[in-house]
Amino acid sequence: MENFSVTYRHCYSSLFLHQSHRRYLLNHSSACFSLDIKHASFESKPTSVSLEPSSSSWDFNPLNELNGCKNLISVKATHARMMKLFDRFELEYIAKCLITRYLEFGDFGYATTVFFLGFPRNQVSWRDFLERTENFGVEKYRVLGEFVQLQNKGVNFDEVVLAMVLRICAVLMYRLLGLTIHGNLIKRGLDNSDTRVVSALMGFYGRCVSLDLANKIFDEMPKRDDLTWNEIVMVNLRSGNWEKAVKLFRVMQFSGAKAYDSTMVKLLQVCSNKEGFAQGRQIHGYVLRLGFESNVSMCNSLIVMYSRNGKLESSRKVFNSMKDRNLSSWNSIVSSYTKLGYVDDAMGLLDEMETCGLKPDIVTWNSLLSGYASKALSRYAIAVLKRMQISGLNPNTSSISSLLQAVAEPRLLKLGKAIHGYVIRNQLWYDVYVETTLIDMYIKTGYLPYARMVFDMMYEKNIVAWNSLISGLSYTGLLKEAEALISRMEKEGIKPDAVTWNSLVSGYATWGKTEKALAVAGKMKKNGVEPNVVSWTAILSGCSKNRNFGNGLKVFMKMQEEGVSPNSATISSLLRILGCLSLLYSGKEVHSFCLKNNLIHDAHVATALVDMYAKSGDLQSAAEIFWGIKNKPLASWNCMIMGYAMFRRGEEGIAVFNAMLEAGIEPDVITFTSVLSVCKNSGLVREGWKYFDLMRSHYGVIPTIEHCSCMVELLGRSGYLDEAWDFIQTMPLKPDATIWGAFLSSCKIHRDLELAEIAWKRLQVLEPHNSANYMMMINLYSNLNRWEDVEHIRNSMSNNRVRVQDLWSWIQIDQMVHIFYAEGKAHPDEGEIYFELYKLVSEMKKSGYVPDTRCIHQNVSESEKEKLLMGHTEKLAMTYGLIKKKGIAPIRVVKNTNLCSDCHTVAKYISVLRNREIVLQEGARVHHFRDGKCSCNDSW
DNA sequence: ATAGGGTTAG
Numbered sequence: 010m011e012n013f014s015v016t017y018r019h020c021y022s023s024l025f026l027h028q029s030h031r032r033y034l035l036n037h038s039s040a041c042f043s044l045d046i047k048h049a050s051f052e053s054k055p056t057s058v059s060l061e062p063s064s065s066s067w068d069f070n071p072l073n074e075l076n077g078c079k080n081l082i083s084v085k086a087t088h089a090r091m092m093k094l095f096d097r098f099e100l101e102y103i104a105k106c107l108i109t110r111y112l113e114f115g116d117f118g119y120a121t122t123v124f125f126l127g128f129p130r131n132q133v134s135w136r137d138f139l140e141r142t143e144n145f146g147v148e149k150y151r152v153l154g155e156f157v158q159l160q161n162k163g164v165n166f167d168e169v170v171l172a173m174v175l176r177i178c179a180v181l182m183y184r185l186l187g188l189t190i191h192g193n194l195i196k197r198g199l200d201n202s203d204t205r206v207v208s209a210l211m212g213f214y215g216r217c218v219s220l221d222l223a224n225k226i227f228d229e230m231p232k233r234d235d236l237t238w239n240e241i242v243m244v245n246l247r248s249g250n251w252e253k254a255v256k257l258f259r260v261m262q263f264s265g266a267k268a269y270d271s272t273m274v275k276l277l278q279v280c281s282n283k284e285g286f287a288q289g290r291q292i293h294g295y296v297l298r299l300g301f302e303s304n305v306s307m308c309n310s311l312i313v314m315y316s317r318n319g320k321l322e323s324s325r326k327v328f329n330s331m332k333d334r335n336l337s338s339w340n341s342i343v344s345s346y347t348k349l350g351y352v353d354d355a356m357g358l359l360d361e362m363e364t365c366g367l368k369p370d371i372v373t374w375n376s377l378l379s380g381y382a383s384k385a386l387s388r389y390a391i392a393v394l395k396r397m398q399i400s401g402l403n404p405n406t407s408s409i410s411s412l413l414q415a416v417a418e419p420r421l422l423k424l425g426k427a428i429h430g431y432v433i434r435n436q437l438w439y440d441v442y443v444e445t446t447l448i449d450m451y452i453k454t455g456y457l458p459y460a461r462m463v464f465d466m467m468y469e470k471n472i473v474a475w476n477s478l479i480s481g482l483s484y485t486g487l488l489k490e491a492e493a494l495i496s497r498m499e500k501e502g503i504k505p506d507a508v509t510w511n512s513l514v515s516g517y518a519t520w521g522k523t524e525k526a527l528a529v530a531g532k533m534k535k536n537g538v539e540p541n542v543v544s545w546t547a548i549l550s551g552c553s554k555n556r557n558f559g560n561g562l563k564v565f566m567k568m569q570e571e572g573v574s575p576n577s578a579t580i581s582s583l584l585r586i587l588g589c590l591s592l593l594y595s596g597k598e599v600h601s602f603c604l605k606n607n608l609i610h611d612a613h614v615a616t617a618l619v620d621m622y623a624k625s626g627d628l629q630s631a632a633e634i635f636w637g638i639k640n641k642p643l644a645s646w647n648c649m650i651m652g653y654a655m656f657r658r659g660e661e662g663i664a665v666f667n668a669m670l671e672a673g674i675e676p677d678v679i680t681f682t683s684v685l686s687v688c689k690n691s692g693l694v695r696e697g698w699k700y701f702d703l704m705r706s707h708y709g710v711i712p713t714i715e716h717c718s719c720m721v722e723l724l725g726r727s728g729y730l731d732e733a734w735d736f737i738q739t740m741p742l743k744p745d746a747t748i749w750g751a752f753l754s755s756c757k758i759h760r761d762l763e764l765a766e767i768a769w770k771r772l773q774v775l776e777p778h779n780s781a782n783y784m785m786m787i788n789l790y791s792n793l794n795r796w797e798d799v800e801h802i803r804n805s806m807s808n809n810r811v812r813v814q815d816l817w818s819w820i821q822i823d824q825m826v827h828i829f830y831a832e833g834k835a836h837p838d839e840g841e842i843y844f845e846l847y848k849l850v851s852e853m854k855k856s857g858y859v860p861d862t863r864c865i866h867q868n869v870s871e872s873e874k875e876k877l878l879m880g881h882t883e884k885l886a887m888t889y890g891l892i893k894k895k896g897i898a899p900i901r902v903v904k905n906t907n908l909c910s911d912c913h914t915v916a917k918y919i920s921v922l923r924n925r926e927i928v929l930q931e932g933a934r935v936h937h938f939r940d941g942k943c944s945c946n947d948s949w
Numbered sequence: 950a951t952a953g954g955g956t957t958a959g
Contacts, residue, residue, distance in 0.1 A: 269951095336953080375953090409955085478957095506957095
């Protein structure tokens with residue numbers, strides 16, 4: 010290990026040579042080798058420009074020869090012949106021609122070499138060279154080096170040369186040299202009206218000194234032309250001051266100056282990131298007005314601008330309208346599709362592209378890879394990789410980061426390691442993206458030590474690397490270690506940013522420590538980082554994950570007090586909480602908020618709305634939203650199926666499942682939990698078996714304890730107690746408390762004392778503190794009139810200090826939630842409620858209602874039992890709803906435990922007598938009463 | 950220097 014890490018580090022240092030130095034070495038050595046200019050002098054004497062070469066003295070005319078060259082190879086051959094015949098280029102114009110030809114065929118390295126080694130440089134040649142090579146990737150460091158040498162020898166350059174050198178200084182961040190040149194310009198009396206010099210100065214100041222000074226230079230100019238206008242807009246864009254840039258752009262249009270293509274392309278780029286979409290659209294209009302639509306780069310930028318603002322259709326429109334398209338155009342539209350999640354459509358574009366005779370390049374493939382990676386579709390990502398390799402392209406650092414992202418889950422560790430191997434073999438580890446995704450991959454696959462190793466070996470740890478490890482530790486619950494790492498990074502001089510703090514916040518929040526998470530949010534504020542939407546959403550989602558719903562609502566209110574506005578993620582978390590609390594009316598408010606704020610098209614939000622409506626007992630609204638989602642994500646199907654399960658609408662639930670398969674969506678673990686719940690709640694035994702088998706054989710989903718528990722309950726409740734027993738004996742997982750609980754509840758329904766007592770024995774060991782199990786036994790014994798056993802269970806309950814679960818029901822009226830407890834605090838309007846309830850009961854009795862006292866498990870007289878029956882919390886809540894809620898809206902009551910059969914009957918009567926729909930929710934199931942019938946068909 | 954691909958927090 011020790012050795013390995015040493016070589017690793019060694020390779021790093023050689024790879025971390027400054028990129029331009031590397032390029033310098035590379036070009037320089039190859040140029041010397043192939044040109045064989047061993048004796049070429051760097052100290053060439055200036056020669057006066059002579060006349061045409063006399064043809065008599067040469068049997069080959071280099072100028073004619075060069076001009077006749079059709080490709081790079083023949084230029085090189087001519088060059089070599091010249092080198093053999095002459096020691097060096099005596100004549101400037103031959104060198105110039107050589108440079109021109111090299112530049113024409115795109116070999117900047119040779120062009121530069123010829124310039125530096127081949128002929129004497131004076132002002133004129135400098136100027137000529139710089140003009141020709143401006144905007145090309147020539148070797149700027151060498152140019153500056155030569156400039157300084159000549160300047161030191163006393164060569165005096167004119168303004169145009171200085172302007173160009175200033176531009177190079179700006180790009181290379183040579184602050185001192187640039188300032189010296191400015192000084193010289195001032196000394197010799199800088200002419201403010203020379204726009205070439207002044208715009209170069211603005212560019213230099215904007216990049217290397219300060220934006221304000223650049224703007225000041227602009228303000229003090231006596232006259233401005235296209236060049237200076239475009240320059241100042243560009244300077245502001247580069248410095249990120251896009252508001253000022255947009256303002257200047259408007260004034261510029263007003264003043265009649267003409268915008269360059271490049272300025273508008275850059276402007277579009279900025280508009281695609283920020284809230285500058287309106288401006289982006291205006292520029293689109295400007296483009297159309299001025300007839301720029303034939304400019305390919307401009308259209309490509311427009312495609313990207315629209316897609317980054319989520320307007321895929323507009324992107325496509327621009328793409329379709331283009332007369333000429335290059336590879337970048339295709340890549341732009343491909344990335345538009347992948348970034349917005351339509352990777353399959355992007356794959357379709359690949360074929361279209363090939364019919365147009367264009368071959369996808371590495372960028373195209375990487376775009377597709379990243380699309381699948383961000384959706385965690387590892388199989389598809391790997392398929393893309395294979396196609397890419399078949400086409401002769403090898404993955405680069407960009408491909409590797411995507412691939413690593415795709416395989417970042419425990420079951421794909423082997424693949425992750427293989428990719429790590431590839432990275433090492435091909436020396437791709439110098440790239441920070443590769444390193445950080447490696448860290449992240451090892452964290453998500455549960456290999457923390459490996460993540461640490463990659464981190465420790467990093468040559469230069471950037472903030473993302475620190476954050477990756479910190480988030481990994483927080484995610485795993487190693488919060489002390491995460492805090493220690495934060496102090497360490499502070500010691501090493503790296504200031505934690507919002508992501509660092511948020512990682513810690515979310516760590517505490519997901520591990521159920523809301524208070525601690527809030528404290529960290531306060532701490533980050535003290536450290537000068539304001540808690541943002543993500544911080545708040547992390548805490549909110551922590552509350553929701555830990556079923557800490559009340560706190561969640563408080564956190565949401567606090568967030569609003571702090572003036573942080575919610576986004577789609579916040580809303581999704583909030584909706585989950587509201588759904589779990591069945592706060593339908595608050596959920597509806599959030600729904601309208603989504604409509605107002607254009608969040609309704611967000612797939613996560615829509616899914617959360619489906620879930621909220623289903624959980625709050627409004628299945629119809631859930632279904633309406635569900636069918637309105639354009640590209641339904643897997644989760645939304647799962648929620649919808651679960652919704653039908655809760656309402657016991659088996660046929661419809663299975664129909665949705667089939668529709669999902671037809672849509673080509675592959676079901677996952679949760680889908681099958683939902684489908685089996687549908688079967689369980691609707692008593693569909695045959696279907697249950699079918700899907701349980703299908704799940705394993707066809708979809709490779711390994712049964713979880715939830716699936717097994719569904720099967721036990723399905724078989725048991727349907728009366729197949731022996732089959733349920735056999736299932737438990739042969740199931741692939743060790744039966745836990747949920748399994749035995751499900752079995753016991755079935756035994757209770759079918760009054761099978763013998764099997765119930767076996768289950769009860771197991772439960773006393775597995776779950777001795779769950780009052781629900783005790784209640785089931787009390788229920789069973791009392792139904793068999795075995796009051797001694799009832800007493801026995803009650804005693805063991807108090808001996809084990811098991812608290813009887815609180816029983817309550819609630820109803821939401823306007824903004825208030827009214828809770829009715831079985832014991833303890835009475836409702837302030839209790840008198841009025843009982844008055845109405847007794848009135849209802851006497852009406853019901855006239856219609857044939859007989860109180861069902863079987864659910865009173867106390868050994869008391871019948872009339873006493875009837876009285877107890879009237880005190881059931883759901884009856885009180887329903888009655889209160891009838892009193893307070895006028896109109897025709899359904900009465901919605903939520904109960905925290907199961908309904909009793911008498912309340913079920915009463916609800917049916919009320920639905921007829923008061924002509925009102927009633928929705929009664931008991932934990933994970935819903936009863937919907939209408940016209941004297943219940944959606945469950947009385948089977949539960 | 951103008952268009953296309955990648956990393957961390959919910």
